[in-house]
Amino acid sequence: MTAQTEIPEAKTAELGKARLRKEDERLITGQTNWTDNIQLPGMLHIAFLRSPYAHARITSVDVSAARNEPGVIAAYSGADFAAEHDIPVVRFAKGQRKVEVMRPYLERLEHQGRTGVAAIGVAQEFQRVFTGTTHHADEGGGDVPRFSYAKADRRVTAYYFYLVDEAFGPAFVKVCAYFPYPVKIWLNGHEYAKRRAADTGIAFTELDNGFATTDDPAELQDICDTLSAGPRHC
Numbered sequence: 001m002t003a004q005t006e007i008p009e010a011k012t013a014e015l016g017k018a019r020l021r022k023e024d025e026r027l028i029t030g031q032t033n034w035t036d037n038i039q040l041p042g043m044l045h046i047a048f049l050r051s052p053y054a055h056a057r058i059t060s061v062d063v064s065a066a067r068n069e070p071g072v073i074a075a076y077s078g079a080d081f082a083a084e085h086d087i088p089v090v091r092f093a094k095g096q097r098k099v100e101v102m103r104p105y106l107e108r109l110e111h112q113g114r115t116g117v118a119a120i121g122v123a124q125e126f127q128r129v130f131t132g133t134t135h136h137a138d139e140g141g142g143d144v145p146r147f148s149y150a151k152a153d154r155r156v157t158a159y160y161f162y163l164v165d166e167a168f169g170p171a172f173v174k175v176c177a178y179f180p181y182p183v184k185i186w187l188n189g190h191e192y193a194k195r196r197a198a199d200t201g202i203a204f205t206e207l208d209n210g211f212a213t214t215d216d217p218a219e220l221q222d223i224c225d226t227l228s229a230g231p232r233h234c
Contacts, residue, residue, distance in 0.1 A: 044073055048181065078159070082120055092123040092160075102162040102172075109164045121160035121172075126153045129178045154178065168192045189227045196223045 026032050051058060066075035082089050088105060092098055098121060105119035128151055135146040156178040165171050169191035174184040190209045197204055197220055204214040214220045 050177070050179070078120070085117065087117050088119045090119055090121045092121055098123070098160060102160075106162060106164060106170045110170075115164045115166045117161050117163045119162050121162060123158050123160065124155055125158045127156050127158065127176045127178065127182065128152075129154050129156060129176065129182075130180055167195060169195055189224075192227065193220070193224050196226075 061077035061079070063075040063077055063080070066072060076084075078089075081087070090101060090105075092101060102119055102121060109116065109118040130149050131152045131154065133148050133150070135148060137143050137146075156176060159175045159177060161173040161175070163171055163173070165187075168187045171185070171187045174186070176182045188209075193211075194204070194206055197214070200219065200223070202214060202216045202220055202223075204220065205212040211220065
C-alpha cells in the first residue's frame with residue numbers, strides 16, 4: 001500500500017513560474033555598493049598568496065618583487081612579520097595544550113606592560129575546507145573538463161596569533177591556511193570584566209576565571225552585562 005499526498009492546486013500553480021527579480025536593475029546599473037566600492041581615508045587592501053603546491057614545506061619566501069610593484073605599501077612573509085617584531089614562532093607538538101605552551105609568552109608581554117602579538121603558533125589540524133574535483137565525461141580525459149567543489153575535513157596548517165589585548169587581555173586569532181581561510185577569534189569575557197573593573201576603580205578578589213568578592217557588586221554586574229550580543233565599543 002502506498003500513501004499519496006495531494007498538493008493543493010494553488011501551490012502547484014507556482015511551480016516553474018518565472019519570477020520578477022526586483023534587485024537586478026540596481027545591480028546592473030551601478031546603484032549598488034559592493035565591498036570594493038567602500039573607500040575610506042588611508043584604507044589599504046590586503047591579499048594573501050597561497051602556495052600552489054599541495055603538502056609542500058615552504059623553506060623561504062622572496063617578497064622583493066612584490067615590494068617593488070607600484071602602489072604596494074608592504075609585503076610580508078610570516079617569517080618577516082615575526083622577525084621584524086621580535087615575535088617567537090612556536091610549532092605545536094601533537095597532544096600539547098596550546099594555552100599552556102603559550103602562557104609564558106603571554107605573561108612576558110603582560111609583565112612588560114605591553115599589548116600586541118606575544119607569539120605565533122603553528123599546528124597541523126583537521127579543518128572544514130573546500131576540495132576540488134575534476135570530472136571528464138570521456139574516461140580518457142579528452143573532453144572538456146568539469147570542476148566541482150565541496151567541503152571536506154582535511155589536515156591543514158593553522159596559525160595561532162596569541163596576543164594581549166588592551167581591553168580583553170589574553171586572546172588568540174586562529175587563521176586556517178587553506179581555502180576558504182576560516183578565522184576564529186577567542187576572547188575571555190572574565191578577563192575583559194576584570195580589566196574594566198580595575199579601570200573603573202572597583203576593588204575585587206579575582207579567581208582564575210571569575211570573581212570571589214567585590215566592593216561594588218552592582219557596578220561589576222553592569223560591566224558583565226555589557227558582554228551580550230551586539231556591537232561592542234570598548
